Amino acid sequence: MNKIKNIFAGSGGIIGVGIVIGVLAPLLQKWGNPGNMGICVACFERDIAGALGLHRADVVQYIRPEIIGFVLGSLIAAYLFKEFRPRLGSAPIVRFFLGVFAMIGALVFLGCPWRAALRLAGGDGTAVIGLLGLIVGIGIGTLFLRGGYNLGRTQQTHTAAGWMLPLFMAGLLCLMFIFPQVAGEGKSGILFYSVKGPGSMHVPLAVALAVGLFIGFLAQRSRFCTMGAIRDFILFRQTHLLSGFIALIVTALIVNYTLGQFNPGFEKQPVAHTMHLWNFAGMALSGLAYCLAGGCPGRQLFLAGEGDGDAAVFVMGMIVGAAFGHNFGLASSPAGVGPHGIPAVIIGLAFCLFVGLTMRKRMA
Amino acid sequence: MSKIIDARGLSCPQPVLMTLDGIKAGQTDEMIIRVDNDASKENVSRAARNRGWSVADITEEGGVFSITIRKS
Numbered sequence: 001m002n003k004i005k006n007i008f009a010g011s012g013g014i015i016g017v018g019i020v021i022g023v024l025a026p027l028l029q030k031w032g033n034p035g036n037m038g039i040c041v042a043c044f045e046r047d048i049a050g051a052l053g054l055h056r057a058d059v060v061q062y063i064r065p066e067i068i069g070f071v072l073g074s075l076i077a078a079y080l081f082k083e084f085r086p087r088l089g090s091a092p093i094v095r096f097f098l099g100v101f102a103m104i105g106a107l108v109f110l111g112c113p114w115r116a117a118l119r120l121a122g123g124d125g126t127a128v129i130g131l132l133g134l135i136v137g138i139g140i141g142t143l144f145l146r147g148g149y150n151l152g153r154t155q156q157t158h159t160a161a162g163w164m165l166p167l168f169m170a171g172l173l174c175l176m177f178i179f180p181q182v183a184g185e186g187k188s189g190i191l192f193y194s195v196k197g198p199g200s201m202h203v204p205l206a207v208a209l210a211v212g213l214f215i216g217f218l219a220q221r222s223r224f225c226t227m228g229a230i231r232d233f234i235l236f237r238q239t240h241l242l243s244g245f246i247a248l249i250v251t252a253l254i255v256n257y258t259l260g261q262f263n264p265g266f267e268k269q270p271v272a273h274t275m276h277l278w279n280f281a282g283m284a285l286s287g288l289a290y291c292l293a294g295g296c297p298g299r300q301l302f303l304a305g306e307g308d309g310d311a312a313v314f315v316m317g318m319i320v321g322a323a324f325g326h327n328f329g330l331a332s333s334p335a336g337v338g339p340h341g342i343p344a345v346i347i348g349l350a351f352c353l354f355v356g357l358t359m360r361k362r363m364a
Numbered sequence: 365m366s367k368i369i370d371a372r373g374l375s376c377p378q379p380v381l382m383t384l385d386g387i388k389a390g391q392t393d394e395m396i397i398r399v400d401n402d403a404s405k406e407n408v409s410r411a412a413r414n415r416g417w418s419v420a421d422i423t424e425e426g427g428v429f430s431i432t433i434r435k436s
Contacts, residue, residue, distance in 0.1 A: 009406045083402050145377060153373025223403045235377055240410060294375050
């Protein structure tokens, strides 16, 4: 086991995981997921919020099995390699609101860092602006880190506490079996389903779940994190995680090109808009929030799977943030930013600055 | 006497920042960093090696890793 463990922690492991995601995400698009959205953690959590009726944007409602798979795949890997460590207590309420604003920023841009990469790999030029925003947001976050920002230590806790998010995810999966999608119907039992729009576009449940489990397993082993990739490069000039992120982009580009899914340009890209300033600012807000919370949305799912209750709280914050995002008109659409998206980004940036400036503690 | 850095309960980048601060301080040729998760263990080891230090020993007790690093 130890030998395998080392393989995943090495540079081959992280690049391998980037390649796996880079192959599978465009394939998921080919098989039915929305354009340049083979996997988008933010979008898919938003779809889950919609399926549960936390918001009622009827084009984005679906329990995405990929997300369930990410958490459960990580849980399986963590148990198999004896890395399941139930822990929590590092300022959970702050992490909740970081999750809320991270999601609001992501919904203004229309994607998490994974999707920014996939949009770029699909030829969407607006993704470059989003990625620049992400880098600037994380860059601001590293200034706080250098200044002593941190949310404090976690505590070991009950095993059952570490199981909370995995159990929630298992519960969502059960709901999908109890209330399966009915063709042409917007509701099945208590679950909402999209009959049109991105929420109606999805691969079969078993495929989504299998891919999610596989990626969740590998990402737990390799600590794949898109925010960490940029953060570690800025902070330490370390390219370990960055090599995985770049491998994802390059692989997805090649696979998209091969599959005929590469359409270069800025206009009329799938589930994207061309209000560049707000693409930039939305991602800057998200990047800063991810940096202050210590992981990109994907990494937070993988951490939650290995027992990190604080990461689980961040995930719940993102799901609630998605509900705010659509209920309050903060989320963008291909037509542009929502009616209240701009003030929400400004409030979010102010919140993150407040957190970054006030939460310092010397640890050494 | 080696310097001990207690990074238990912290997740990255904090343990790495604390390790690098210790290396930068230049007061010792050996440090022991305590962390309690595998990702931090790997990150601290990697960061130390990148700065030309060697990882002399890693022990685990009760879920806490003690990483001994030495200036090469």
